[in-house]
Amino acid sequence: MAGTVLCPTGSTNGSHDRPNDTPTVIQWIQPGRDRRARGHTRHAGLERQMRDKNLVGSLAPARARWWQARSLQATEERDFLLLLIPELLGLLLLFIGPLVAVVGISLLTWDGLTKATWHGLGNYQALFHDSLFWQSLYNTAYYTVLTVGVGTVVAFGVALLWNQPIRGITLYRTLYYVPVIVPAVAGSVVWGILLNPSFGLINVILNWFGLPSLQWLQNPSTAKPAIALLGLWTIGNAAVIYLAGLKSIPSTLYEAARIDGAGPVGLLFRITVPMMTPTLMFNIIMSIVASSQVFTPAYVLTGGGPINSTLFYVLYLYQNAFQNFLMGYASAQAVILLLITFALSLIIVRFFQDRMFYD
Amino acid sequence: MRTRQALVSLAVAASFAVTSVTGGHGAQAASTVTLRWSFWSNNPAEIHSNQSIINAFEAQNPGIKIEPLFIPYASYHTKVLAEAIGGNAPDVMWVQYTYYRNFADKGALLDITDRVRKDTGLQHLLKTDTYPIDAAKIYYKNHVFGLVRDDEGLTLAYNTDMFKKAGLPTPNDYAAKGQWNWNTFLTVAKKLTLTSGSQTTQYGTSPADYLDLLYLNGGSLFNSNLSKMLIDSQAAIQAIQFDADLMQKYKVAPVQTQSAAAPDYFGAKRVAMSWNAGPWLAPGYNQIQGLHWDVAPFPTAPGKGYRLAADNGAFYTISATSKHPDEAYKLVRFMVSPTAQKLMAQGLTTSPLLKSVMYSKAYLTAPGMPIHGALFAKENESLVPLVFPNNWLQVQQKFNGYLDQIYLGQSTAANTLPQAAQSLDSMLAH
Numbered sequence: 114m115a116g117t118v119l120c121p122t123g124s125t126n127g128s129h130d131r132p133n134d135t136p137t138v139i140q141w142i143q144p145g146r147d148r149r150a151r152g153h154t155r156h157a158g159l160e161r162q163m164r165d166k167n168l169v170g171s172l173a174p175a176r177a178r179w180w181q182a183r184s185l186q187a188t189e190e191r192d193f194l195l196l197l198i199p200e201l202l203g204l205l206l207l208f209i210g211p212l213v214a215v216v217g218i219s220l221l222t223w224d225g226l227t228k229a230t231w232h233g234l235g236n237y238q239a240l241f242h243d244s245l246f247w248q249s250l251y252n253t254a255y256y257t258v259l260t261v262g263v264g265t266v267v268a269f270g271v272a273l274l275w276n277q278p279i280r281g282i283t284l285y286r287t288l289y290y291v292p293v294i295v296p297a298v299a300g301s302v303v304w305g306i307l308l309n310p311s312f313g314l315i316n317v318i319l320n321w322f323g324l325p326s327l328q329w330l331q332n333p334s335t336a337k338p339a340i341a342l343l344g345l346w347t348i349g350n351a352a353v354i355y356l357a358g359l360k361s362i363p364s365t366l367y368e369a370a371r372i373d374g375a376g377p378v379g380l381l382f383r384i385t386v387p388m389m390t391p392t393l394m395f396n397i398i399m400s401i402v403a404s405s406q407v408f409t410p411a412y413v414l415t416g417g418g419p420i421n422s423t424l425f426y427v428l429y430l431y432q433n434a435f436q437n438f439l440m441g442y443a444s445a446q447a448v449i450l451l452l453i454t455f456a457l458s459l460i461i462v463r464f465f466q467d468r469m470f471y472d
Numbered sequence: 473m474r475t476r477q478a479l480v481s482l483a484v485a486a487s488f489a490v491t492s493v494t495g496g497h498g499a500q501a502a503s504t505v506t507l508r509w510s511f512w513s514n515n516p517a518e519i520h521s522n523q524s525i526i527n528a529f530e531a532q533n534p535g536i537k538i539e540p541l542f543i544p545y546a547s548y549h550t551k552v553l554a555e556a557i558g559g560n561a562p563d564v565m566w567v568q569y570t571y572y573r574n575f576a577d578k579g580a581l582l583d584i585t586d587r588v589r590k591d592t593g594l595q596h597l598l599k600t601d602t603y604p605i606d607a608a609k610i611y612y613k614n615h616v617f618g619l620v621r622d623d624e625g626l627t628l629a630y631n632t633d634m635f636k637k638a639g640l641p642t643p644n645d646y647a648a649k650g651q652w653n654w655n656t657f658l659t660v661a662k663k664l665t666l667t668s669g670s671q672t673t674q675y676g677t678s679p680a681d682y683l684d685l686l687y688l689n690g691g692s693l694f695n696s697n698l699s700k701m702l703i704d705s706q707a708a709i710q711a712i713q714f715d716a717d718l719m720q721k722y723k724v725a726p727v728q729t730q731s732a733a734a735p736d737y738f739g740a741k742r743v744a745m746s747w748n749a750g751p752w753l754a755p756g757y758n759q760i761q762g763l764h765w766d767v768a769p770f771p772t773a774p775g776k777g778y779r780l781a782a783d784n785g786a787f788y789t790i791s792a793t794s795k796h797p798d799e800a801y802k803l804v805r806f807m808v809s810p811t812a813q814k815l816m817a818q819g820l821t822t823s824p825l826l827k828s829v830m831y832s833k834a835y836l837t838a839p840g841m842p843i844h845g846a847l848f849a850k851e852n853e854s855l856v857p858l859v860f861p862n863n864w865l866q867v868q869q870k871f872n873g874y875l876d877q878i879y880l881g882q883s884t885a886a887n888t889l890p891q892a893a894q895s896l897d898s899m900l901a902h
Contacts, residue, residue, distance in 0.1 A: 225556075305735065306735060312726075317671075320671065331727050416869075417869065418730070418731025418873065421873055431550075432869070436866070437863070
């Protein structure tokens with residue numbers, strides 16, 4: 114491989130085996146500047162030799178400083194690393210740093226303003242005895258199953274509809290997608306008005322069809338489905354990804370299946386769904402991650418009620434951190450959420466692994 | 473190749489520059505002090521009113537510049553807490569009563585007891601021009617961590633068109649004859665609840681506030697040392713059951729749980745009467761087409777006097793990490809002075825703290841004030857103090873759960889409130 118200039122140690126492949134007493138390193142040696150050139154390695158003699166005879170130059174197109182690349186591929190690799198630095202910096206400062214901090218804080222008792230004290234795993238123990246913790250887990254699990262289950266089917270269905278070559282399809286796609294870009298709080302407030310038991314439009318429509326009005330957010334048994342309904346508003350996101358997946362299925366498969374006598378249902382379940390398994394896996398994982406973090410509708414509309422039926426995990430975490438001044442406790446919750454989400458993602462990947470169809 | 477390298481280096485440098493810029497800390501002239509003042513608001517009129525206060529203050533104090541920081545109420549305390557944790561809290565911040573004592577306990581607020589004690593002008597205002605309840609509110613464990621912003625002034629708003637259409641005397645007419653009590657209130661509400669088929673198109677009243685009903689009925693929320701919640705008293709059970717009955721039994725109010733955010737039924741012209749209308753609602757209501765409204769006192773409980781809880785209050789506080797405590801105190805002090813209170817009153821944003829301003833013609837006849845706007849001032853005469861425990865938000869959340877059961881008709885106040893009292897007392901300090 115021609116990128117040996119970027120490999121600090123070792124040969125790039127087994128065919129460059131060398132005897133032990135010679136360096137396998139290609140040194141970016143600047144005479145007089147590099148420590149190793151001044152004889153600070155075990156192989157000082159050879160360095161001097163290389164320096165004197167400009168052996169480095171003979172192993173590479175031209176002698177150059179380490180940041181000056183010597184070939185097109187080297188240039189590209191160097192540019193790649195340079196451009197990656199801001200992203201890596203962001204990852205470190207905005208993701209890895211806070212993650213480590215949260216794990217650290219979960220082992221403390223801290224109210225944010227006064228001195229923190231060590232608490233070890235005490236926060237985790239306290240959580241397991243907290244009935245609201247289990248309530249919030251149940252609420253979130255219920256919501257996630259409902260949203261991911263129904264949302265996947267609906268998004269997939271919408272994508273199938275979007276895939277139809279009818280006139281004005283771009284308009285329909287736009288209309289279905291617009292709710293995704295509505296700010297979450299504004300959307301929640303609007304839905305709160307729609308779901309009002311006395312005057313909301315949803316109940317008016319139900320009454321048109323002769324169905325009774327529901328209490329929606331005012332009743333513990335209908336509050337979570339109400340918020341799940343709200344969540345269905347933004348399936349445009351998932352549908353777009355499903356559409357991309359649908360477009361990538363080769364039409365030859367459909368033609369072959371039709372020749373073999375498959376009807377629309379057969380085409381759907383024998384061709385479309387199997388070919389969409391990678392997309393399905395991706396979307397289901399993303400959907401689970403997003404649903405398990407549901408917060409805004411509950412925060413804006415219900416405050417966790419009625420009777421804690423919409424006390425979702427992240428809402429409870431937020432209340433612990435910012436209303437009850439229990440930063441350590443809330444951090445422990447955050448760590449547990451991370452572990453649960455990670456475990457769920459692993460399970461989904463495992464499930465799909467043997468069922469994936471790539472073309 | 474060189475151009476490309478140069479462009480790459482430029483892009484990298486630019487991205488570093490962008491990520492390293494922090495907002496809001498521009499260069500200052502050596503002699504100008506900039507104070508950050510954070511506040512929340514329900515309406516744009518308040519932001520204008522605060523800006524006029526800033527202008528007046530800067531005119532009087534040439535060396536000080538104020539940088540207003542408007543944070544919507546829902547996320548206000550979270551943001552302020554996060555900034556305080558980062559050591560970057562605003563110099564002057566509004567703090568709601570539910571957080572005031574917590575912030576003070578945790579050392580986030582500057583202790584201004586000495587400054588207040590030495591401030592003869594302020595002492596004079598507090599003694600002569602402030603209600604004793606408000607003057608006492610600023611003390612926490614015998615220290616002062618902030619000054620009270622405003623006063624109470626909660627009333628019952630009513631839609632004058634709906635009353636006219638139904639041919640009913642207004643609540644003020646009833647009150648003038650001493651007949652405005654829970655029974656007449658219920659009769660009026662029933663007459664103002666209109667249905668069309670199975671749908672209710674108009675409700676007589678918005679859901680009531682349990683705290684108002686409790687205190688009107690002679691009850692109290694806590695005992696004097698905050699170790700017990702007195703919600704299992706006869707007065708409390710009656711009051712909360714009445715509140716639930718309005719929704720479930722008489723169906724004159726839309727069903728609303730305690731924990732959920734209530735929509736603005738009155739502004740949407742869906743209810744004839746609305747509980748807890750304060751002067752800050754005036755600018756908003758006045759802009760709604762076709763809404764003609766006025767305010768009235770709350771109905772008294774049968775056989776009881778007029779009595780309300782002073783449960784609200786935001787404080788002007790100085791953050792403990794402020795680099796300019798003297799200038800910050802000047803600003804806080806200015807905001808309770810007659811000049812600033814007059815400006816605040818003109819915007820109809822809240823009830824002014826100072827009695828002289830509250831009863832001034834300029835406030836009571838300010839444009840946009842309802843006809844009986846003098847009630848916003850008069851209500852303060854009937855207040856009794858109400859102090860909340862430091863963990864009130866946690867207690868309240870649990871309490872709301874019990875209230876929801878009652879409001880949804882799943883159980884009665886007589887069954888649930890004794891249980892609630894027992895369970896909540898364990899959360900209170902002893």
